[in-house]
Amino acid sequence: MRCFGLVGLALSALLLPCVAQAASVRPAVARTVHEAPRSAPVRRASEAKGPYYVDFRARTAASWGHAFVWYGKTSEKAVDVAGLTPAGDEFAYMLGYVTFVPSETGASYGDLDPDYVTASYRVYLNEADAKRVFAYIKKLQADSPVWNAETANCTSFIGSIASFMGLDTPVRWTRPEEYVNKLREMNGGRQVVRLAAEQ
Template sequence: MALGRGGVSLVVMLAFVASSCQTEDKRPLPHYTSNGRGVAPTNTAENKSNRHFIEFRSRYALTYGHTYVVFGQADKNGNMINPEVAGLAPASPDAAQYVIGHFIPVPASTGPTDGDLEEQYRSASWRVMLSDNEYNDTVAYIRKLQATSRLWEASVYNCNAFVADIARHMGYKAPSIWLRPQQFITNLREMNTG
């Protein structure tokens, strides 16, 4: 039985998606912090003025993981004060929706998911300190993205794609959306900080 052109495309796409999920995560990667220009702030006055942040994060999960952002204010020691989380994931905790979402789009949620702020699950992160204006612009874009992102589909618009949109809005380059979350966040940081 010969596969038609559409059947071959489907087999190739499924093989690509499956192969991207076969690599293993590394041990948790160190936390990185930089200012909006890609370098760590060293000036004390600059540190005091940049109390807002966005942190691009990945975490471990029973599957291949999750990519999302955490944003808000930090105290003088860098500890988060009332952080908010935004990411894209299937709206239902039912594993069937996650599996179906690898083939067709499923309804999505754009807020926090279980484990996002639990340190033991963090696999990689990159925190960018922002001025008030940069922060306000970024948060407005995140809110707009949350309002318009209604569907999740693993190979078309997944959690990496959602975070990539935020990064590109901020002027950063973004890696392929088909990487594992830990690789995605690591590559995002490396592409933009040298």
């Protein structure tokens, strides 16, 4: 067993009371399309940048935080949410520091609440590129049956999406808030993405 796996387990054991408290109060979250909060109005100016978007986000959580994406059409309130989290309670989270555990890839508690957001980097796409990116996100969700804190975590998940879009990405072992901010910085804050032509 790798030593940093043991360190991760020790850290997670220290965080268990916080994680257990958070898990005991969190409600069940549907894994389908959700409505964006009313406090996030659709801006007509974004239409000029592209009618579709992917928003790389980070939010607070009981431990290190969580990274995920919102994606959809700028003219619609409905958003799709994709991220990678361990399925189950705090035991699955702790076990995920030493082995692979079953995952969930939809919205998790807090993903739709703007009060929890700590970082956001939104990029816009035209319709053709959005279809390719959104299909890739769905495939990534289908192909991500497990979570592991070191190898298959939330930052590596959103990093795969960013890489597919042609963006430069930070290393996966970066805390979610720092990851999203670094992603924006590494790409010069560019707001419009054009995918390379399909081969």
